[in-house]
Amino acid sequence: xxxxxxxxxxxxxxxxxxxxxxxxxxxxxxxxxxxxxxxxxxxxxxxxxxxxxxxxxxxxxxxxxxxxxxxxxxxxxxxxxxxxxxxxxxxxxxxxxxxxxxxxxxxxxxxxxx
Amino acid sequence: xxxxxxxxxxxxxxxxxxxxxxxxxxxxxxxxxxxxxxxxxxxxxxxxxxxxxxxxxxxxxxxxxxxxxxxxxxxxxxxxxxxxxxxxxxxxxxxxxxxxxxxxxxxxx
Numbered sequence: 001x002x003x004x005x006x007x008x009x010x011x012x013x014x015x016x017x018x019x020x021x022x023x024x025x026x027x028x029x030x031x032x033x034x035x036x037x038x039x040x041x042x043x044x045x046x047x048x049x050x051x052x053x054x055x056x057x058x059x060x061x062x063x064x065x066x067x068x069x070x071x072x073x074x075x076x077x078x079x080x081x082x083x084x085x086x087x088x089x090x091x092x093x094x095x096x097x098x099x100x101x102x103x104x105x106x107x108x109x110x111x112x113x114x
Numbered sequence: 115x116x117x118x119x120x121x122x123x124x125x126x127x128x129x130x131x132x133x134x135x136x137x138x139x140x141x142x143x144x145x146x147x148x149x150x151x152x153x154x155x156x157x158x159x160x161x162x163x164x165x166x167x168x169x170x171x172x173x174x175x176x177x178x179x180x181x182x183x184x185x186x187x188x189x190x191x192x193x194x195x196x197x198x199x200x201x202x203x204x205x206x207x208x209x210x211x212x213x214x215x216x217x218x219x220x221x222x223x
Contacts, residue, residue: 041215090158
């Protein structure tokens with residue numbers, strides 16, 4: 001089945017220790033997104049790629065970076081995690097932006113910062 | 115005003131009940147509308163897209179009212195397994211999908 005895969009599912013890191021989360025997709029979608037979701041809140045868009053074009057949300061901290069080496073893979077790097085970065089990180093994909101194109105989500109990576 | 119607003123609930127309903135959720139959106143240029151279901155500590159999963167004519171999938175019915183800028187989700191004959199958070203999502207045809215904060219539903223035995 002075509003899908004969005006995230007690894008690891010759970011990540012524990014120490015305050016200030018860099019961490020990388022990965023996402024892969026077999027849907028061959030052009031657009032990949034990274035969201036941060038905290039408890040009882042809506043997912044918050046951090047950035048997205050349209051093919052290789054990177055688009056950062058204005059309020060995404062510089063501490064968050066991303067790489068998309070090819071269509072299938074996308075990485076989220078948190079350079080110096082703080083306690084406030086503990087959250088669920090969701091990767092999603094979609095076809096070209098257009099009417100009716102829904103997003104497909106991976107299972108998420110739950111990040112704990114000690 | 116938030117771009118997409120939902121009543122956070124929780125809605126506590128007995129099994130077999132009918133429950134309805136509404137979601138309002140502020141951008142009249144919005145073109146695509148979706149209901150996602152999210153279980154605790156899991157990812158959102160598409161429940162259904164919402165079309166202008168309204169659409170039904172089993173016990174679930176979604177309606178869109180463009181004039182009043184709201185969408186609704188009706189769940190008939192609620193099951194225990196319907197307990198989840200229901201997210202309203204709106205898209206203007208660009209890359210950006212705007213999420214509501216979700217409505218929590220708890221179906222009670």
